[in-house]
Amino acid sequence: MTETPVEAEPDVKLDAEPDVRPDAEPDALAALTQRGLVALSTDAQALGAALRAGPLTFYCGFDPTAPSLHIGNLVQLLTMRRLQEAGHRPLILVGGATGLIGDPRMSGERVLNDRETVAAWVDRIGEQTGRFLDTAGANPARVVNNLDWTRNLSAIDFLRDVGKHFRVNRMLAKEAVSARLNSEAGISFTEFSYQILQGLDFLELYRRHGCTLQTGGSDQWGNLTAGTDLVHRAEGVGVHALATPLITKADGGKFGKTETGTVWLDDTMTSPYAFYQFWLNAEDAKVVEYLKIFTFRPCEELAELERATTQKPAARLGQRALAQDVTELVHGTQAARRVVDASRALFGRGELNDLDAGTLSDALAELPGTSVPRGDHGVVDLLASSGLVPSRSAARRTIAEGGAYVNNRKVTAEDQKVGVADLVHDRWLVLRRGRKSLAAVCLEG
Numbered sequence: 001m002t003e004t005p006v007e008a009e010p011d012v013k014l015d016a017e018p019d020v021r022p023d024a025e026p027d028a029l030a031a032l033t034q035r036g037l038v039a040l041s042t043d044a045q046a047l048g049a050a051l052r053a054g055p056l057t058f059y060c061g062f063d064p065t066a067p068s069l070h071i072g073n074l075v076q077l078l079t080m081r082r083l084q085e086a087g088h089r090p091l092i093l094v095g096g097a098t099g100l101i102g103d104p105r106m107s108g109e110r111v112l113n114d115r116e117t118v119a120a121w122v123d124r125i126g127e128q129t130g131r132f133l134d135t136a137g138a139n140p141a142r143v144v145n146n147l148d149w150t151r152n153l154s155a156i157d158f159l160r161d162v163g164k165h166f167r168v169n170r171m172l173a174k175e176a177v178s179a180r181l182n183s184e185a186g187i188s189f190t191e192f193s194y195q196i197l198q199g200l201d202f203l204e205l206y207r208r209h210g211c212t213l214q215t216g217g218s219d220q221w222g223n224l225t226a227g228t229d230l231v232h233r234a235e236g237v238g239v240h241a242l243a244t245p246l247i248t249k250a251d252g253g254k255f256g257k258t259e260t261g262t263v264w265l266d267d268t269m270t271s272p273y274a275f276y277q278f279w280l281n282a283e284d285a286k287v288v289e290y291l292k293i294f295t296f297r298p299c300e301e302l303a304e305l306e307r308a309t310t311q312k313p314a315a316r317l318g319q320r321a322l323a324q325d326v327t328e329l330v331h332g333t334q335a336a337r338r339v340v341d342a343s344r345a346l347f348g349r350g351e352l353n354d355l356d357a358g359t360l361s362d363a364l365a366e367l368p369g370t371s372v373p374r375g376d377h378g379v380v381d382l383l384a385s386s387g388l389v390p391s392r393s394a395a396r397r398t399i400a401e402g403g404a405y406v407n408n409r410k411v412t413a414e415d416q417k418v419g420v421a422d423l424v425h426d427r428w429l430v431l432r433r434g435r436k437s438l439a440a441v442c443l444e445g
Contacts, residue, residue, distance in 0.1 A: 028086035035292045039218040039245035047240045058213035059091035064099040064121030068266035071256045077132040089139045096122045096147030104176040104191040149204045165233040174222040195226045202227030218243040250285040271362035272331040276339040279323035287318040295325040348408040357425045369440035376419035386439035405432040
């Protein structure tokens with residue numbers, strides 16, 4: 001990511017764990033609405049009554065289009081967790097079948113992954129989702145795979161028993177389908193049929209598990225209602241759908257993307273430090289919205305954080321609470337502590353040598369920098385070659401003004417050199433200009 005890393009102030013108390021297991025809500029729909037998590041629903045009055053009447057079984061689907069889920073999927077996982085904590089039974093559907101097809105995109109036809117790749121991703125995502133929901137207890141979450149009921153389904157049976165319930169005019173009205181039909185690329189029958197497969201999922205889960213609610217993003221509304229319609233036509237019963245809003249940045253841009261790509265939940269694809277920094281860089285205008293959606297802090301506490309963010313935006317209290325809570329949820333308390341320690345140490349509030357090598361390496365990977373051969377190097381040259389200052393003369397001025405640091409030690413002479421003896425973990429030098437501008441130097445060889 002290219003955002004400037006934000007310093008973690010010492011007033012963030014990591015020993016006080018966030019309230020991630022609130023008391024069950026008597027009115028789950030009202031609680032979701034209060035958090036800003038309801039964009040669309042089928043008959044809100046009936047859905048609210050069904051949720052209040054007693055435990056119901058619900059599901060949300062995740063297609064294995066990559067080896068990991070991303071923070072957009074986290075909206076659905078945490079919505080499921082809230083419903084589970086209100087006493088309802090979650091089914092986590094991992095699309096071993098739909099992942100072989102792919103939901104139609106506005107931009108064009110998907111590249112189809114091979115069966116072995118999709119099967120491997122199904123396993124990884126099934127394991128990943130299970131970390132966010134309770135898989136034991138009175139209402140345990142269960143992972144299901146839609147390949148189980150499509151693998152042996154013949155084309156004739158699919159068309160006779162499922163396809164007959166779908167009306168092409170309604171299928172054509174779906175936004176992504178309509179856009180693709182009007183483009184030069186068009187749309188294949190494969191992707192056009194996706195909504196039938198997703199509708200079949202709801203029907204099968206209703207028949208097998210008594211599932212009566214599907215949740216998903218608002219961009220999936222057409223697919224969600226395809227399922228409710230199919231259950232109604234095939235079984236003569238009413239079931240429900242609930243869609244969360246599309247999460248955006250303050251400028252309306254896509255949430256969860258950085259200049260270096262998607263923010264993943266897998267720590268090998270997005271490091272815990274980069275993950276933490278993403279949330280720490282949240283815009284003031286959006287931080288309270290993100291806190292409501294991605295954390296389990298009580299609404300009264302969020303109101304206090306909103307006031308603090310408005311009155312003292314430089315303190316970034318809302319962002320620090322957000323980054324801490326979400327990093328703990330996804331990567332665990334120990335990882336969150338390590339990345340906060342790294343953030344503090346980079347800005348001179350901790351000892352760099354006390355950080356473990358992996359966390360330090362992840363943190364420095366987010367900084368501008370350079371690599372140089374092992375040996376002694378002048379600080380002036382390193383400041384300039386790392387990009388921390390525009391030139392050698394600017395480097396000399398920075399040193400003369402007392403604003404240059406190597407490994408949090410002030411540089412006091414223009415001709416000062418550093419080398420192997422100064423390295424952190426036998427590899428790194430951390431350069432700083434002033435309080436907040438950082439760069440990394442890797443000594444190789």
